Each structure stands twice: as C-alpha cells, then as structure tokens.
Amino acid sequence: MSQKQIGLFFCMISLVVIFSACSPSGGESPGHEYMPDMFHSTAYEANLLDYYQYNTWGSKEDYIKYALPRKPVEGTIARGAAGLGRSDMGDLAEHFQSMPVSGSVPYYYGDTDEERTRAMAEILSNPLPITEDGLQQGQELYDIFCGICHGPAGGGLGYLVRDDGGLYPAQPANLLLPEFVAASEGRYYHAIMHGKNVMGGYSDKMGYEERWNVIHYIRSLQAEELKLKYDENENTLNNVGVPYGTIAHDNHAMPGEDHGGEDHDETNHSHDEGHGHDNDEGHH
Numbered sequence: 041m042s043q044k045q046i047g048l049f050f051c052m053i054s055l056v057v058i059f060s061a062c063s064p065s066g067g068e069s070p071g072h073e074y075m076p077d078m079f080h081s082t083a084y085e086a087n088l089l090d091y092y093q094y095n096t097w098g099s100k101e102d103y104i105k106y107a108l109p110r111k112p113v114e115g116t117i118a119r120g121a122a123g124l125g126r127s128d129m130g131d132l133a134e135h136f137q138s139m140p141v142s143g144s145v146p147y148y149y150g151d152t153d154e155e156r157t158r159a160m161a162e163i164l165s166n167p168l169p170i171t172e173d174g175l176q177q178g179q180e181l182y183d184i185f186c187g188i189c190h191g192p193a194g195g196g197l198g199y200l201v202r203d204d205g206g207l208y209p210a211q212p213a214n215l216l217l218p219e220f221v222a223a224s225e226g227r228y229y230h231a232i233m234h235g236k237n238v239m240g241g242y243s244d245k246m247g248y249e250e251r252w253n254v255i256h257y258i259r260s261l262q263a264e265e266l267k268l269k270y271d272e273n274e275n276t277l278n279n280v281g282v283p284y285g286t287i288a289h290d291n292h293a294m295p296g297e298d299h300g301g302e303d304h305d306e307t308n309h310s311h312d313e314g315h316g317h318d319n320d321e322g323h324h
C-alpha cells in the first residue's frame with residue numbers, strides 16, 4: 041500500500057466510526073447526532089413539524105399530531121371578543137352579562153340573502169346601552185364610513201351621490217324611511233358586517249362596540265327626524281335601545297326609594313343603600 045492508500049483507508053475508517061456513532065434518542069438518552077446537534081428540538085413543538093429520526097421521542101405520526109393546530113378549549117373567548125360591551129361599565133357590566141348577546145363576535149351569519157333574513161329575525165337588541173360617549177363615537181364613525189353615501193342625516197343623500205356630480209352609481213338606502221325605523225337591529229348589523237349588493241362590508245373597519253355604537257347613532261338620527269328621543273336618558277323611538285340613565289336609575293336610585301318613606305336624612309339614606317343593593321328588587 042502506498043502512503044496515499046493508507047491515508048484514504050484511515051479516512052474511511054474514521055468516517056464509518058463517526059457516522060455509526062449517531063444514535064436515536066430514547067429512554068434516558070437524548071441521542072447523538074454528528075453535526076446538527078441542537079438544530080433539531082427533542083421536544084414536541086406546537087404548530088411546528090420538526091421530526092428528525094435520530095433526535096426524537098415519538099414516531100413521525102406523533103410529531104404530526106402535535107404539530108397540527110388544535111382547537112381551543114370549548115367556551116374559549118378570544119381577547120377583546122366578548123359580547124359584553126365596555127369594561128368601564130362597572131356594576132352595569134353585570135347587568136349586560138345576563139343579556140343574550142345578539143350577533144356575538146364572531147359573527148355566525150353568512151353573506152347570503154337567507155342569512156340576512158335570519159340575522160334580521162334573530163338579532164333584536166343592541167347589547168350596549170345608549171350612552172353619550174357611545175353616540176359620539178357612533179357619530180364620528182358614521183360620518184367617516186357611512187355618511188358619505190347615506191348622508192349626514194341618514195336620508196341617503198351623501199356626498200358621493202349628490203346632485204351636482206356625485207359619482208356613485210347606486211342609491212344608498214334612506215335610513216329614515218319607516219321601513220328602516222321598523223327594521224330590527226340585525227338588518228343594520230348584518231349590513232355593516234357583509235354590506236349589501238354594491239355596498240361593501242365594514243367589519244374590518246370597525247370593532248364590535250363601534251358597530252353597535254354606529255347603530256345607536258343611526259337610531260338617534262331616526263329619532264331626530266321623527267322628533268322623538270334616543271339618548272342616554274330617554275328612548276321614545278323603540279323599545280330596544282336601553283338608555284344608560286335608566287339602568288343607572290334601576291341600580292342606584294331604586295334601592296334608596298325602597299327606604300324613601302323611612303329616611304329623609306341624607307346620611308341615613310346613603311347608609312341604607314347598602315341594604316338596598318342586597319335586595320333583588322333593585323335589579324331587573
């Protein structure tokens with residue numbers, strides 16, 4: 041053998057030794073790998089298929105099973121997606137928690153006529169109370185997203201369809217018509233979520249509360265047209281929107297009223313309010 045042949049021979053021997061030194065993991069042994077070393081995780085990684093035969097604990101099928109996305113635990117609510125409205129409602133949060141959330145987030149109605157009809161029949165109330173802040177937010181958003189077509193007052197005469205050179209080809213709905221005053225909340229919510237015909241959807245432009253506040257604002261425009269009230273203190277337009285003021289009255293003033301006959305003194309009154317809160321009559 042020449043020196044070159046001997047060199048080659050040892051080279052091959054050492055290669056064989058190196059490669060046979062690799063071994064699979066199992067039991068107490070993490071396994072051996074020549075180069076990749078920590079490249080492959082021995083742990084199961086969520087949502088990542090990281091199978092490598094020499095450095096794994098289970099079969100490839102196990103790894104695929106763990107790599108697949110899994111469903112959240114039943115009843116899980118995504119952050120910010122609870123049907124309950126404002127976190128700053130304090131005591132009132134409890135009141136609204138007990139109300140069925142109509143058209144909850146996520147929205148379970150598809151973009152078809154049948155689903156629109158179903159939404160109109162099933163979504164009957166606005167989950168948020170009517171508040172001054174809410175109406176203000178509704179107005180802001182309405183003016184940005186809706187008023188350009190439906191008009192600042194809701195009459196369907198927005199900037200885009202104006203007589204002198206409006207370029208929009210279709211007539212936006214006149215939301216002040218009796219048909220729309222009588223329409224259920226679902227008709228509005230569905231229109232915002234999916235649009236209708238040439239009107240596009242606005243679900244990606246507004247959040248859950250914002251949509252409902254826009255609907256409150258549209259109701260307030262209808263009330264204005266009919267010389268009725270739809271605000272934080274009073275709603276004479278429909279029996280669906282709940283004015284914030286009337287709930288605050290239920291929760292705070294009513295218990296005091298229960299004792300009104302006995303206590304005329306201001307300090308006694310506030311003292312007794314604590315008992316009033318325990319009294320279920322104070323809550324509706």
Ligand code: HEC
Nearest residue numbers: 185186189210211212213227228231232236237238239242
């Ligand atoms: C680019 C113009 C345009 C904008 C912006 C727009 N709409 Fe519309 N909207 C229309 C048109 C056009 C129709 C009539 C669709 C039809 O009946 O074919 C309509 C219809 C409606 C209807 C009636 C749907 C029904 O069931 O008949 C509602 C409610 C509505 N829009 C609410 C809104 C709200 C709320 C916004 C803002 C978030 C908004 N629209 C923004 C053009 C617009």
